[in-house]
Amino acid sequence: xxxxxxxxxxxxxxxxxxxxxxxxxxxxxxxxxxxxxxxxxxxxxxxxxxxxxxxxxxxxxxxxxxxxxxxxxxxxxxxxxxxxxxxxxxxxxxxxxxxxxxxxxxxxxxxxxxxxxxxxxxxxxxxxxxxxxxxxxxxxxxxxxxxxxxxxxxxxxxxx
Numbered sequence: 052x053x054x055x056x057x058x059x060x061x062x063x064x065x066x067x068x069x070x071x072x073x074x075x076x077x078x079x080x081x082x083x084x085x086x087x088x089x090x091x092x093x094x095x096x097x098x099x100x101x102x103x104x105x106x107x108x109x110x111x112x113x114x115x116x117x118x119x120x121x122x123x124x125x126x127x128x129x130x131x132x133x134x135x136x137x138x139x140x141x142x143x144x145x146x147x148x149x150x151x152x153x154x155x156x157x158x159x160x161x162x163x164x165x166x167x168x169x170x171x172x173x174x175x176x177x178x179x180x181x182x183x184x185x186x187x188x189x190x191x192x193x194x195x196x197x198x199x200x201x202x203x204x205x206x207x208x209x210x211x
Contacts (some may be wrong), residue, residue: 123149145198148189152203153210166207177204 089097100108120126127135156162169180178201181187187195187203 063110105138141198145202146197148187148199149202149206151189152199153185153206154186156181156203156207157188159184166210167205169204174208177201177208180204181207 057197104175125211156166159165165184169177172180181204182197182200184196187200189199
């Protein structure tokens with residue numbers, strides 16, 4: 052029988068014995084340990100942008116904001132706003148003056164016959180008919196406005 056080395060016995064060891072085993076079992080191979088993948092916050096903190104990159108990002112954000120604002124945001128330039136305001140003001144004046152035109156039509160003693168004549172004319176000639184009758188000439192003016200006459204003809208056509 053072989054001699055026992057000091058500290059080793061032939062008996063079975065307990066589960067918590069840390070001493071090297073006398074048996075010649077092959078050591079178990081462990082899977083290689085891979086470091087955990089960095090989190091999004093760690094990757095964000097690791098990014099170091101150059102000044103040129105930051106500048107181009109700022110330019111892209113400004114361009115995107117302008118594109119979105121003028122396309123979908125309802126932004127307009129000063130010139131476009133001025134043109135829209137002028138158009139709206141002119142339309143409001145024409146609407147108000149067309150009501151004066153209708154009032155002048157109402158004062159005409161032969162209004163029923165003249166309305167029938169106007170309705171017999173084609174739709175694009177009705178404005179000229181109102182202009183010829185003088186209903187679209189505003190008090191104090193020498194000539195009538197074509198837009199007022201056309202709008203007045205539309206209102207008079209609805210009276211029938």
